[in-house]
Amino acid sequence: MDSFKQADRGDKIFYIFVFLLLTVFFLLVLYPVIFVLSASFSSGAAVQSGKVLLLPVEPNIQGYKIVFNTPSIWRGFANSLFYTVSATLAGVSMTMITAYGMSRRDLPGRNAIMMYFVFTMFFSGGMITSFLLIQSLGLINTRLAMIIPGMLSVYNMIIARTFIQNSIPEDVLEASKIDGCSDIGYFFRIVLPLSKAIMAVLVLFIGVYHWNAYFNAMLYLHEKKLYPITLALKEILLSSQIDPATVQDPELQAQIAKSADIIKYALIVVSMVPILIIYPSIQKYFVKGVMIGSVKG
16 A cells, blocks of 8 residues: 555556456456356246346255255265365375476486476377377276376476475485485475475365366266266256256155256355365465475576
């Protein structure tokens, strides 16, 4: 506020313009979220007639009742939770191990290996090659098909490598060697404890990616019992209904056709809840990790 008061007229106009522009952008991003939330608590007739604009109309929780009483939805959540937790643990472990190795200046062929990693960021085998690889490994229609392909992201590895280089001086390594610490001990006892911030960033990046995973699931999974929540959501959005045969409560079966729209919005809200819960708990690490781990020059 003090800097705004001390600014000249031209700077004040610029600040006001930027503030108004960001406010408009914020409202454009916020309104769809509010609309989806309000529609999920409104009646199906109100949603279909377009009466829901900002606040719920004829408030009810019928959509959530149907969603939570549909076994396929619970199965999708369980699958997504398993894929996300497993892939995040594997991804963070693989990323930190690789980043630590690439941060060591005494690694033979370090620059050549790094160029190979960066090359894969710009030139990949594509969808067909990836599918053939997963097929040749016998991973089609298995849970590992949702975990192994995304275990290492070069982008995340570069961020983690830069964090280690900028945050942990080489003198620490020298001192640890004098004290008789091995490379493995140095990694587990010093590097990992000092890298909590970047690991929180990796958990968020990798976790959100796998929670929202859609394309790999559609490509590699054929059995509905393996579907993550994203594929369950896709089926509902495309068909505009949940198969009544999958709902055990007879009273709910008769209401499905009338509640198709609010089911969509309720499922969207429910699928966002885990990320909305996790992000605030690691936000303080997120900003620090991104800033320190950003690539410099």
